[in-house]
Amino acid sequence: MIPRYSRPEMVSIWEPQTRFKIWFEIEAHACDALADIGVIPKASAKAIWDKAGNVTFDVDRIDEIERVTKHDVIAFLTHLAEFIGADSRFVHQGMTSSDVLDTCLSVQLKRAADLLIADVDSLLGAIERRAFEFKMTPVIGRSHGIHAEPVTFGLKLAQAYAEFTRARARLVVARDEVATCAISGAVGTFANIDPRVEEHVAKMLGLAVEPVSTQVIPRDRHAMFFSTLAVVASSIERLATEIRHMQRTEVLEAEEFFSAGQKGSSAMPHKRNPVLTENLTGLARLVRGMALPAMENVALWHERDISHSSVERMIGPDATITLDFALARLTGVIDKLVVYPENMKKNLDRLGGLIHSQRVLLALTQKGVSREDAYSFVQRNAMPVWRGEGDFFELLSKDPDVSKALSSAELKELFDLGYHLKHVDTIFQRVFGRS
Numbered sequence: 001m002i003p004r005y006s007r008p009e010m011v012s013i014w015e016p017q018t019r020f021k022i023w024f025e026i027e028a029h030a031c032d033a034l035a036d037i038g039v040i041p042k043a044s045a046k047a048i049w050d051k052a053g054n055v056t057f058d059v060d061r062i063d064e065i066e067r068v069t070k071h072d073v074i075a076f077l078t079h080l081a082e083f084i085g086a087d088s089r090f091v092h093q094g095m096t097s098s099d100v101l102d103t104c105l106s107v108q109l110k111r112a113a114d115l116l117i118a119d120v121d122s123l124l125g126a127i128e129r130r131a132f133e134f135k136m137t138p139v140i141g142r143s144h145g146i147h148a149e150p151v152t153f154g155l156k157l158a159q160a161y162a163e164f165t166r167a168r169a170r171l172v173v174a175r176d177e178v179a180t181c182a183i184s185g186a187v188g189t190f191a192n193i194d195p196r197v198e199e200h201v202a203k204m205l206g207l208a209v210e211p212v213s214t215q216v217i218p219r220d221r222h223a224m225f226f227s228t229l230a231v232v233a234s235s236i237e238r239l240a241t242e243i244r245h246m247q248r249t250e251v252l253e254a255e256e257f258f259s260a261g262q263k264g265s266s267a268m269p270h271k272r273n274p275v276l277t278e279n280l281t282g283l284a285r286l287v288r289g290m291a292l293p294a295m296e297n298v299a300l301w302h303e304r305d306i307s308h309s310s311v312e313r314m315i316g317p318d319a320t321i322t323l324d325f326a327l328a329r330l331t332g333v334i335d336k337l338v339v340y341p342e343n344m345k346k347n348l349d350r351l352g353g354l355i356h357s358q359r360v361l362l363a364l365t366q367k368g369v370s371r372e373d374a375y376s377f378v379q380r381n382a383m384p385v386w387r388g389e390g391d392f393f394e395l396l397s398k399d400p401d402v403s404k405a406l407s408s409a410e411l412k413e414l415f416d417l418g419y420h421l422k423h424v425d426t427i428f429q430r431v432f433g434r435s
Contacts, residue, residue, distance in 0.1 A: 001320040005283065006405055010324040013111050014317035022104045026201060028053065030183060030193075042088040048091065052083045055204075073097040090371070094193030098304060099183045100219040106207055109225060112320035113175030116232070119327035120168045124161060124245040126334040128432060131157035136424060138417055139253060140355065141346040143308035145245075149355050150348060150420040153254070154338060158431045160239045167232045174228035178221045179223050181205060182213035187303040215304040219297040222312070226294035229319050231394040233287035236326050237415065240277035242282070243333065247274045253344045257336035267399050276333050283326045352385045353392035359414045360396060360406075367405040377401045 001011075008150050012018060028048050035045035058079065074097075081088035088109045135154035140147050147221035184323035202209045210217050243344075247255040256276050258264070264271030293315060297308035348355065364374035381395040381402070393415055396402045402411070425435040 001164055001318045005325045007324055007328060007434065010112060010115050010321050011317075011399055013108050013115075014321070016059045016062075016119060016383055017057060017109070020062070020076060022107050023073075023100050024052060024057075024080065025205070026100050026103050026183075027077075027080070027095075029201045029204045030095065030197050032204075033091055033194075033291050034090070035195040036200070037194055037196060039194070040093060044087040044090050045093065047087045047338045048084055050083070050086075055083055071097070071099055081387050093184050094100070094184045094191075094197075095183060095282040096215060098213075098216045099185065101309075102180045102213070103183065103201065103205070103207070105222075105312065106160045106181060106217065107205055108177055108316065108319070109222075110179040110206070111317075112324075112395040113225075114169055115324055116229075117171050117175070119324055119331070120164055120232075123327055123331045125162055126331050127157050127161045127164065128340075129244070130142065130275075130334055130337065131161060131428075131432075132399055134339060135428060137339070137341050137344060138420060138421065140348050147347075147351055147355060149358065150417060150423060153341075153344065155424060155427060156242065157334075158428060161237070162431050163235050167235050170228045170231060174225045176208075178225040180210040180217055180221065180426060182215075182217045183211040184210075184213045184215070186215060188212065188214040188216075216300065218310075219300065219308055219397065220293070223291075223295045223298050226315060226319055229323050230288040230291035233323055235285035236323075236330055237281050239330065241279040242335075243277045243337070244274045244281070247272075247277075249342075251347065252340060253347060254337055254339045256333055257338055276329060278320070278409075280326055280330055280333075283329075284323050287319050287323050287326070288347075290319040292384060306368070351392075352390070353415055354382055354385055354391070359419065360402075360411070361415055362408065364402070364405050369401075369405055373401075374424070 025417055028045075030038060031045040031048050034040045035042040057076075062072075062075050062079045065078050068073055069078070069182075070074050070281075077092055082092060084091070111405075121149045127244075133154070134157065135152060139151050139153045139156070141149050143149040144401040181198060182188070183196075183198035183201050184190050185191060201207075212218075232428045242255060243256070245251060246253040255272065256274050258272045263269075263271045266273075293311045295310055300308060361371075361374050361378045364377060365371050368378070378398060381399055382392060384390050384395065385392045393411065397408060398413060406414075
């Protein structure tokens with residue numbers, strides 16, 4: 001991933017030095033287990049840790065060897081032998097390359113998931129704080145982009161909080177699903193390595209044992225992992241899109257923080273554009289785009305092929321780095337979001353009271369008017385208001401069919417904004433466990 005959309009902690013998981021360190025740990029832990037069951041000398045297992053446990057691997061040297069061997073794991077093992085010496089003959093006993101590669105990827109994805117879960121926790125904290133800040137701030141609800149009935153800005157944020165709570169739960173499941181270890185040798189039969197080695201390596205790396213690895217860890221696990229990242233990215237886009245709409249000039253109910261010295265346009269000095277949330281929309285597209293190749297990786301030939309390898313070398317780092325950056329950026333947007341309650345109130349009043357139409361409809365039915373007639377009475381008074389020809393309450397008051405069923409006082413009570421907000425506490429209690 002390019003540095004512009006990268007954060008150091010997530011990037012470090014995918015750096016070559018980190019990868020080779022994990023490869024070494026897999027091999028060294030396997031040697032410990034082999035020594036414990038008497039396959040290799042314990043002194044040799046200890047020497048492997050002593051001679052290479054704290055080294056900085058020469059990435060250029062490994063690349064140089066790989067240019068000859070055309071095999072990344074062999075290149076690494078050759079370089080490792082340059083540190084270890086004679087005891088290196090015991091490294092990789094009974095193992096195959098996928099044992100190292102797949103188990104390493106599991107470690108990396110697990111670590112990446114831990115960071116993503118922490119990112120979501122930070123985002124949830126920001127959303128919760130702002131939700132309670134604007135818990136009872138009325139704002140128009142919209143369906144099809146058209147004014148519907150009142151909600152509150154706090155409720156909009158409560159919805160996002162609930163969605164990202166689900167995102168967090170999915171990430172936990174995805175992390176556990178992908179965190180498996182395979183040290184089963186060629187075609188996964190353990191013919192040349194004892195299953196106890198796999199159990200030991202898994203324990204030392206904080207992984208579960210893969211029940212049947214065939215030589216590679218089944219890629220349905222990875223498909224589920226990257227699909228989960230795609231769903232989280234879609235949730236990011238949903239909230240970002242809401243903010244983008246609210247920042248439109250004609251709406252301006254909320255906007256991204258615009259810092260001192262910031263410029264919105266190279267041509268138009270007045271511009272304050274929703275650049276961060278637009279950026280988040282684009283990043284979400286990238287992450288979603290990486291889910292399909294992960295699904296296509298599931299169908300490998302027989303016990304193993306490497307058609308998945310090139311895909312995962314790219315989507316592993318790119319999807320996790322991109323999502324990590326996007327979650328952090330969204331947290332910043334929410335944390336500093338500028339909210340305009342006065343504009344929210346202005347927009348609520350734009351349609352001259354039409355937002356109370358359903359309440360009038362229901363009140364008429366409660367008075368014995370058929371639903372069809374009630375709908376017709378309300379709509380014939382609403383349409384002129386929609387065209388800017390009068391006030392909804394005044395027109396209803398003058399309608400003989402409406403006034404026959406509802407007194408002026410009863411009609412006026414139906415235009416109470418607070419009516420729509422009476423269950424906000426209930427929803428907050430459901431979402432946050434407190435109101």
